[in-house]
Amino acid sequence: MPKRKFRQFHRPKGMHDILPDEWPYWRKIYKTLSKLSEDYGFSRIDTPILEETDLYLRSTGEGTDIVEKQMYNLKTKGGDYLTLRPEGTPGIVRAYIENGMIGMSQPVKLYYVGPFFRYEAPQHGRYREFHQWGLEAIGGSSPVLDAQIIFVFYIFLKELGIKNLSIQINSIGCKECRPGYRRALVAYYKYKKAKLCSDCRRRLGINPLRLLDCKNPSCQNLAREAPQVLDYLCDDCKSHFKNVLEFLDELELPYFLNPHLVRGLDYYTKTVFEILPEEGKDLRQSALAAGGRFDNLVEFLGGKPTPAVGGALGIERVISLMKTRNIRAEKGKKNQIFFAQLGDLAKKKSLKIIEKLRKSGFSVISALSKDSIKSQLKIANKYEVDFSLILGHKEALEEKIIIRDMNTGIQEVVKLNDLAKKLRQKMRRRKRV
Ligand code: ATP
Ligand code: MG
Numbered sequence: 001m002p003k004r005k006f007r008q009f010h011r012p013k014g015m016h017d018i019l020p021d022e023w024p025y026w027r028k029i030y031k032t033l034s035k036l037s038e039d040y041g042f043s044r045i046d047t048p049i050l051e052e053t054d055l056y057l058r059s060t061g062e063g064t065d066i067v068e069k070q071m072y073n074l075k076t077k078g079g080d081y082l083t084l085r086p087e088g089t090p091g092i093v094r095a096y097i098e099n100g101m102i103g104m105s106q107p108v109k110l111y112y113v114g115p116f117f118r119y120e121a122p123q124h125g126r127y128r129e130f131h132q133w134g135l136e137a138i139g140g141s142s143p144v145l146d147a148q149i150i151f152v153f154y155i156f157l158k159e160l161g162i163k164n165l166s167i168q169i170n171s172i173g174c175k176e177c178r179p180g181y182r183r184a185l186v187a188y189y190k191y192k193k194a195k196l197c198s199d200c201r202r203r204l205g206i207n208p209l210r211l212l213d214c215k216n217p218s219c220q221n222l223a224r225e226a227p228q229v230l231d232y233l234c235d236d237c238k239s240h241f242k243n244v245l246e247f248l249d250e251l252e253l254p255y256f257l258n259p260h261l262v263r264g265l266d267y268y269t270k271t272v273f274e275i276l277p278e279e280g281k282d283l284r285q286s287a288l289a290a291g292g293r294f295d296n297l298v299e300f301l302g303g304k305p306t307p308a309v310g311g312a313l314g315i316e317r318v319i320s321l322m323k324t325r326n327i328r329a330e331k332g333k334k335n336q337i338f339f340a341q342l343g344d345l346a347k348k349k350s351l352k353i354i355e356k357l358r359k360s361g362f363s364v365i366s367a368l369s370k371d372s373i374k375s376q377l378k379i380a381n382k383y384e385v386d387f388s389l390i391l392g393h394k395e396a397l398e399e400k401i402i403i404r405d406m407n408t409g410i411q412e413v414v415k416l417n418d419l420a421k422k423l424r425q426k427m428r429r430r431k432r433v
Helices: 020-039 053-058 065-070 089-098 143-159 178-195 198-206 208-213 217-225 235-250 315-324 344-359 373-382 393-398 416-432
Strands: 050-052 072-075 081-084 108-117 129-138 165-171 255-257 269-277 289-293 308-314 336-341 363-366 387-391 400-405 411-415
Touching: 020 108, 020 129, 020 143, 020 315, 050 053, 050 089, 053 065, 053 081, 053 089, 089 108, 089 129, 089 308, 129 143, 129 315, 143 165, 143 235, 143 269, 143 289, 143 308, 165 235, 178 198, 178 208, 178 217, 198 208, 208 217, 235 269, 269 308, 308 315, 336 344, 336 373, 344 363, 344 387, 344 393, 344 416, 363 373, 373 387, 387 393, 387 416, 393 400, 400 416, 411 416
Parallel strands: 165 255, 336 363, 336 387
Antiparallel strands: 050 081, 072 081, 108 129, 129 308, 165 269, 269 289, 289 308, 387 400, 400 411
C-alpha cells in the first residue's frame, strides 16, 4: 500500500490532554496541595519518571496488579530495563536511601506531584496516565504520623469544597502477626477455590490477602465470611492501630473500620486507609486517596530498618468529583484587563505598553493579531473583564489611552503615565461596590 503523505495522530489510549479549559481545576489543586503540604512540614521532592524495573518488582511486589499487568517497561539502547513509574513510594524510598536522608532529622516528610503510568483497561476514573499527589513520612513509627497524613488529605478535599467523605481504615499487621493471618486465610479458602476468579485462584498461593480486595462479586461474597485480620493482630499492632483511631477521634474525622481493606501493594504494614466520596464507597474506582504504613520497605530496598507511612491522591478523580458535584474552580485572574488597539501606530506601541502594565501587576489579555475594535471587544466580553483599554491612533500620538468600564460602557481618556494608578483606583472602587 502506498504510504499516505498526511496522517492524523491520536493521543495514546487512556491518556489525556489537559486543555486550557481544564486548567482552573489543576491550578487550584496544585496551589492548595503545595500550600497544605508545606504548612504541614512536607518538603517537595521530584524523582525521575523512569526507575529500574527491578525496583518495582521488589517493592510493589509480584502478585500485585501493578507488577503483573500494569507496568510500562522498556529496554534502553544500553541494555538497562526501566519502567515508567506506576506509583511514587518506591522511587521516594530509593531516593531517601541513595541521598543519605537517614542522616537528616527524622522523620523526613516529603511530598510529590506528577504523572504516573499504569497499563490498565481505560474507563471512567481509571487512566493509563494519571496524576498523583503523595505524602510520605519516613523515619517515624508513631501513630500520630498515620493520622496526620490521613488528616492532610481530608483537609485538602474539604478546602476544595468536597464534603460527604468516607474514610475507610484497617490494620493489616506486621512481620510477626501477618503470617498467622495468612495461614488462616489460606485455610479458609482451601475448599472454596472453585468459586474464586482465575486471578484469585492463582494469587491464593502468592498473596492471599489480595483475595479480600478482589472486585469480582463471587470473590467479594466469599471475602465477607473470611477471617478478619483484626482478630490476628499482635499486641504491638493492636495498640498502634488503637492509637491511630484515637488521633482520628480527636480530629473528629468520619472513619469506618473496614476489615476487608488490604490495599493492592505488597509493602504495607499496620495501617491502611482509603478516602472515598460517600456515594462511591461501594463502587469501583472511586477512591480519591489511599495509603498506609510501610515499616519494612526501606530495609527491604537496602537501607537501615526505618518505619514509614504515606499515601497518594488521584487528581483526575478529584476533578471529576468536583465536576459532578458542580464545584467550580476559580475562573479568571485577579487584576485581569483587556487591551485593544486600533491602527498601525497603536499596534506598534502595544507590546511595550502591555509589558509595562504586567510589571505593574496587571494580567493583560489581548488579541493583537486582530484589527477591528468590534472583534477585540467581543473577546474582552468573553473573558468577563471589568475594564478594557483601547489605544487608537489619536491616543497613541498623544501618549494617552482609553479605559472602558465593561459593565457601564463609560470611557475615560487617561495619560499613559497615569494608567496603572488610574486602573488600580477604578478596580478598588469596583470592589467596594
Ligand atoms: P484502585 O483500587 O482504584 O485501582 P489503587 O489501589 O490502584 O486504586 P493507588 O495505587 O493507591 O490506587 O493510588 C492512589 C490513588 O491514585 C487512587 O486512590 C486513585 O485516586 C488514583 N489512581 C490510581 N490508579 C489510577 C488510574 N489508573 N487512573 C486514575 N487515577 C488512579
Ligand atoms: Mg489499581
